[in-house]
Amino acid sequence: MNRPRRTVQAITAALFVSLVPVAFAPPVLASTQTTVVPLQHMKLDLTDREALRTGALYVLHRCSACHSIQGTRFSSIARQLQISNSQIQRYFNQSGRSVHDTVVSTMPADVMKKFVNMTPPDLTVLAKRRSPDWIYTYLKSFYIDPHRPTGVNNVVFHNVAMPDVLANLQGLQVPIMKSGWLYGQRKPVAMGVKQLTQGTLTPAQFDSTTQDIVDFLTLVAHPHAKERAMLGPWILGLFALMSVLSFLLYKLYWRRVIMPTRRWWHKQ
Numbered sequence: 001m002n003r004p005r006r007t008v009q010a011i012t013a014a015l016f017v018s019l020v021p022v023a024f025a026p027p028v029l030a031s032t033q034t035t036v037v038p039l040q041h042m043k044l045d046l047t048d049r050e051a052l053r054t055g056a057l058y059v060l061h062r063c064s065a066c067h068s069i070q071g072t073r074f075s076s077i078a079r080q081l082q083i084s085n086s087q088i089q090r091y092f093n094q095s096g097r098s099v100h101d102t103v104v105s106t107m108p109a110d111v112m113k114k115f116v117n118m119t120p121p122d123l124t125v126l127a128k129r130r131s132p133d134w135i136y137t138y139l140k141s142f143y144i145d146p147h148r149p150t151g152v153n154n155v156v157f158h159n160v161a162m163p164d165v166l167a168n169l170q171g172l173q174v175p176i177m178k179s180g181w182l183y184g185q186r187k188p189v190a191m192g193v194k195q196l197t198q199g200t201l202t203p204a205q206f207d208s209t210t211q212d213i214v215d216f217l218t219l220v221a222h223p224h225a226k227e228r229a230m231l232g233p234w235i236l237g238l239f240a241l242m243s244v245l246s247f248l249l250y251k252l253y254w255r256r257v258i259m260p261t262r263r264w265w266h267k268q
Helices: 003-023 049-061 074-081 085-092 109-116 132-139 203-221 225-255
Strands: 069-073 142-144 152-154 173-182 185-195
Touching (some): 049 074, 049 203, 069 203, 074 085, 142 185
16 A cells, blocks of 8 residues: 555656756856847838839849849839839849749759759848848948858857858958857857948948848838838827717716615625
8 A cells, every 4th residue: 555655756756857957057158048139229210212222123133133032023123213114124123023923032042052062041021030221231241261162250140151242342351359158158249340442432431332132122021111110190090080079978977877875785
């Protein structure tokens, strides 16, 4: 009769002995602890059509060589940029696809996987998944790294597989290294970049071009942002009107209800 009880006591004692060291052990740093680099902030503007067209040119001419934007069509981009379908086909569409097709990379996925060991991500919701400030900082933070297959690395995306496709515009950069954490180890971390060679654009021109690219990617991720901004005040006004009408109806309804002087829950 006592054998089951002794077995339960033995199991309880074993669990207690095994859990006590874990409960009172000092905290261990996670192996993924990495120093977070502060992002550069930019002023987002989805109303400047000229800037959006400039950003679209760079994205559709350079980025779409590897990345797809299958969440939008060329005709949708033309409507957002306020240009005709013939203009989008002539100046923006380099793939030869129909104006009603989605934006698909011109390079086969197996070829890209062979060169960078991965399929480049789709850019449709990049501005949602990351943020405009992150994309802005990312595009401006490539630096020379001879240990990487592409020869470059990035401040906000360590060991990035993407090459610096804007290097000829910005020029080459070298990292500003500081002591920090990298995957749980104390190592020098790139916290910024400094110019090494001059590109075809001045720093101010490249900064403006980068903002145009981010504006366009944000427009692709939020295609109905303008409509939402226009409808927002009307929706809030409708809710305010319904609140007033509901309050007046409440007062009118309870005015017609005859209330007894005492209720059953009142003390006698």
